[in-house]
Amino acid sequence: MGLTLIEKILKKKSINKRLDDFIYAKVDFCFGNDITAPLAIKEFAKAKFRSVYNPRKIGFFCDHFVPARDQKAANNVKKLKGFAAKYKIKNFYDTNTCGIEHVFLPEKGLVKTGDLVIGADSHSCTYGALGAASFGVGSTDLAAAIKEGRCWFKKPETIKFYYSGKIPKWFTGKDLILYTIGQIGVSGALYKTMEFSGPVVKKMTIEDRFTICNMAIEAGAQTGIVEPDKKTVKYIKAANPRIKNVPLLKSDKDANYYKVIKFDISQLMPQVACPHLPSNVVDVDKLKKVSLDQVVIGSCTNGRLKDLAEAAQILKEKTVKKGLRAIVIPGSHKVYNQALKKGYLNIFHKSGFMVSPPTCGPCLGGHTGILDKGEVALATTNRNFIGRMGHPESFVYLSNPAVAAASSITGRITHPAEVGGGSK
Amino acid sequence: MIIKGKVHKLGDDINTDDIIAAKYLDSQDPNFLGDRCMENIDPSFSKKVNKGDIIVAGQNFGCGSSREHAPIAIKGSGIALVVAESFARIFFRNAINIGLPIIELKKTTKISNGDLVKADLAKGVIENKTKSKLYQTNSFPQFLQKIIAKGGLINWIKSK
Numbered sequence: 001m002g003l004t005l006i007e008k009i010l011k012k013k014s015i016n017k018r019l020d021d022f023i024y025a026k027v028d029f030c031f032g033n034d035i036t037a038p039l040a041i042k043e044f045a046k047a048k049f050r051s052v053y054n055p056r057k058i059g060f061f062c063d064h065f066v067p068a069r070d071q072k073a074a075n076n077v078k079k080l081k082g083f084a085a086k087y088k089i090k091n092f093y094d095t096n097t098c099g100i101e102h103v104f105l106p107e108k109g110l111v112k113t114g115d116l117v118i119g120a121d122s123h124s125c126t127y128g129a130l131g132a133a134s135f136g137v138g139s140t141d142l143a144a145a146i147k148e149g150r151c152w153f154k155k156p157e158t159i160k161f162y163y164s165g166k167i168p169k170w171f172t173g174k175d176l177i178l179y180t181i182g183q184i185g186v187s188g189a190l191y192k193t194m195e196f197s198g199p200v201v202k203k204m205t206i207e208d209r210f211t212i213c214n215m216a217i218e219a220g221a222q223t224g225i226v227e228p229d230k231k232t233v234k235y236i237k238a239a240n241p242r243i244k245n246v247p248l249l250k251s252d253k254d255a256n257y258y259k260v261i262k263f264d265i266s267q268l269m270p271q272v273a274c275p276h277l278p279s280n281v282v283d284v285d286k287l288k289k290v291s292l293d294q295v296v297i298g299s300c301t302n303g304r305l306k307d308l309a310e311a312a313q314i315l316k317e318k319t320v321k322k323g324l325r326a327i328v329i330p331g332s333h334k335v336y337n338q339a340l341k342k343g344y345l346n347i348f349h350k351s352g353f354m355v356s357p358p359t360c361g362p363c364l365g366g367h368t369g370i371l372d373k374g375e376v377a378l379a380t381t382n383r384n385f386i387g388r389m390g391h392p393e394s395f396v397y398l399s400n401p402a403v404a405a406a407s408s409i410t411g412r413i414t415h416p417a418e419v420g421g422g423s424k
Numbered sequence: 425m426i427i428k429g430k431v432h433k434l435g436d437d438i439n440t441d442d443i444i445a446a447k448y449l450d451s452q453d454p455n456f457l458g459d460r461c462m463e464n465i466d467p468s469f470s471k472k473v474n475k476g477d478i479i480v481a482g483q484n485f486g487c488g489s490s491r492e493h494a495p496i497a498i499k500g501s502g503i504a505l506v507v508a509e510s511f512a513r514i515f516f517r518n519a520i521n522i523g524l525p526i527i528e529l530k531k532t533t534k535i536s537n538g539d540l541v542k543a544d545l546a547k548g549v550i551e552n553k554t555k556s557k558l559y560q561t562n563s564f565p566q567f568l569q570k571i572i573a574k575g576g577l578i579n580w581i582k583s584k
Contacts, residue, residue, distance in 0.1 A: 022567035035449040039492055042452050047578040065450055072450040122490040122514055138492040138518035140577050148581060152517075152567070186437055187484035191513050220484055222513055277437065364446040364489070385441040385488060387464035 002252025004158040006193040006225050009133040009249070013116040015150070023153045028115040030145040031059035031091070033101055034066055036120035038076040039139035041083050044146060052087045053149035059091035060084055061104060064360045066095035069367040099332025099358030102126040102214065102300035107334055109240025113228045114247055118142070118151050122217045123300050123382065129209035130236060131228035131249055136217060156193045156222055157258040158251075163200035165266030170416045172310070173208025174302055174380065174400035176200065177215040178271040180263070182281025190220035192258055195251065200265055201226055206235045207306040214301045215382050218278040227251065272378075272413060273398040276386045284403055287413040294325040294377040295408040297401050298356070299363045302380035303331025305338050311405035312344035314421050320352030321411030327369050329356040353408070365389050371396075378407050425545045427505045427525065428553075429477040432469070433537035434462075436482035440489045440515065444497040457493055458500020475502040478543070480535045482508065486515020495524040505543055507532060507550065520568055523576040529561050 003011065003019075011017065013025040032040050037060050052058060060080040068074035077094065084092035091110070098104040102123050111117050113131035118124065120142040127134035137151060145151050161180060181188070194216045201209065209226050216224030226232075233246040272287055274280040297303075297311050308330060320326045328348045330336035336358055339345050345355050362369030363381040371377055371394035379389070384396035397413060406414040406421060415421075442465045444457055451457060462469035479498065485508035486494060495518045498506065505525045509532050519526045525545055535541065539554040548561040564572065574580040 020567075021565060035446075036490060036492070039452045043578060047582065070450070076450055120490055120492075122488065124490075136490045136514050138490055138514060138521055140492060140521040141517065144521075144577050144581055152571075152577075154513075186487055187510065187512075190484060190510060191516075217488075217514075220487060220512055364441075366446060383439075383441070383488060385439045385464075387445055388441050392464045 001256055002254040004193070004195060004251040004255040004257065005131065005227055005249055006133055006156045006158055006195070006223065009114055009116060010153060010156060019155055021155050023155060024150060025116055025153060026149055027118050027145055027151050029057050029059065029110060029117045030119070030142055031061060031101065032120035032139065032142045033060070033064050034062040034073065034076050034080065035064045036139050037142065038079050040120060040142035040146065041079055043140050043143035047143065049147045052089070052146050055088045055090065057149065058089045058146055059110065060089065061093050061098050061101035062095050063098060063100045064364070065366050066359055095359060097333070099330070099335065100300045100303055100360055103303055103331030103335060106130060106210070107239055107332055109236070109243065112236050112240070112243055112246060113232060114249055118145055123214050125216045125221065125223040126210050126214040126300060128213040128216065128223050128225035129206060130232055131226060133223065133225070135223050154191060158193045158195050159189055160195045160197055160257045160260045162198040162260060162262045163265055164198050164262070165200065165264040167200060167203060167265065168268055170270050170402050170421065171265065171268055172400045173204055173211035175268065175271045176265065177212045178273050178278070178281050178398065179265070179268060181215065181219045181279050182271065184219055186218060186277055186279045187220040189216065191222055194219065194221045194224045196224060196226050202229060205306055206231050207304045210304065211301055215278065218382060270400055270403045270415065272403065273384055275384050275395040275397065278383060278398060284399065284413060284415050287397070290376065290397065290413045291411055292324060292378050292407060292413065293375040294327070294369065294371065295404050296327050296329070296362060296369055296377060296379040296381065297404050298329025298331060298361055299381040300331065301382040302401050303329055303335065305335050307380065307401040308335065308339045308344045309342070311401040312347040314402055314405035314416055314419060315347050315351040315409070318351055318409045318419065320408045324408060324411050326353040326408045327356055327361065328353045329361045330358050332358050362389050378404050378413055380404050425525065426542065427476065427478065427545065428542040429504060430474065431478050431480045431535055431537060431539040431541050432473065433535065434479060434481040437484045437487055438481050439487045440491050440494040443486065443494040444491065449491055449493050454496050454500035457497035458502065461497040461501035470501045473502045476504045477502060478541050479503050479506045480532050481506065482532060483510045485511050487512035490514045492518045492522065495519045495522055499524050507543070520571055521577040527561050529559055
């Protein structure tokens, strides 16, 4: 019996080179951020560990509550900085040097095809887009990995998602994953690996694939993964010229899938997830009457250059609806710089958007865009749980960047075609 | 281990933002987090919990973020055990790793809010004292039992 891509990687990385029900495996990289890593360090100290397995394979990325929103946040960053200095961990990035971890890591060339990566952040599944086995874990997992370079995994079962059809205008990776979660539900892939495949995924950009894999967790998945192709190789080599060989790993033809689910996307339009679950998904056209207080474009899901380009294209020579608060957050400093050079940031600024520094921003209700009672937001982020962006009685809708941009012009949820964004 | 306490009943898809709001994640203090447990969905939750009580929930408990602050908040609130029909993956491993007892029970609909429940973790048996009913659960695979028996991941690593 053949193996799926995720099984191949885990088998190779497992200590005993077997695919047991529970796998204890060597990780190629482990990391945390300014809210999860301080807890890992606390556990590390509590355990009286005094060494790390390999400082080059550990990273801390400050992106959640930074630049420090208060003294506690400042203290957490300081703790990470101190720990990194003590154990000679070079991959410590303060807020002015990284941006959002899941945008920054691949961009920096810290993850490649075939790697086993764990991150103390649920959206660590993002790097499956590069054909890596990447898993979100907890802080104690991270503490153990910092010490041991190892982590335990339940043997993965894979659900293959196969997408075919002609990609409709304004239909992006975000719409593909929202549609999928809408179909299978927030526990539809519980503890499974979602393998995204078919001609549609092949045709989509690496950025779209990041978005797709990023939200695998919202269906309860262990992770998401895409078989690498020429686009993957090009991306990885550009990010890290020292990487010469990117293996084109594939699932075997006779691999055993838990399930195969096929979708034809030809007739779909941009999708929007309504409060308070990422699975409450409907066509954007159904929500024309929903008026908005805030629009947010950014996050580890949709804060990449392609996302900003799509939004800027809509916003060119247009103005944000009076009374609406519009915020754009480039996902990293590199994205920020590229968007600056290409003129996108100028378009955002002129239209009435506030351009934020690269952080997680209000996505998880941390800072810079918290909602008050009754306020309604449309965001390109990944979760719309009760109170996710602030007050427990606020409301978050999730969409792609073009829909968010179009909606910022009208002040209500809007299809891009309605504001001159081409045909539907 | 035997845990006996009053049931606090919750629904399906209780997410980590429900369990502990993200704004509190800059704290690692179990008491601070415990006092704010479930604040978004029930601001009086932590006041209603007596030490040793039990959460009984539906499917996909703990979905959402990786925050270990979630099982820490539950522990900090005084809850001694979470019974659910299924657990989200990262919450599941975090609970095992930090030694918060959890049990998967196929159907939890027959257990009501306020029921007095006694759980024998080793035998995987849950007794509903209020309704005089016994429920059998699946015990954890051996690999996890070893971690649980050591009281969590760090102790397990140190014992190897």
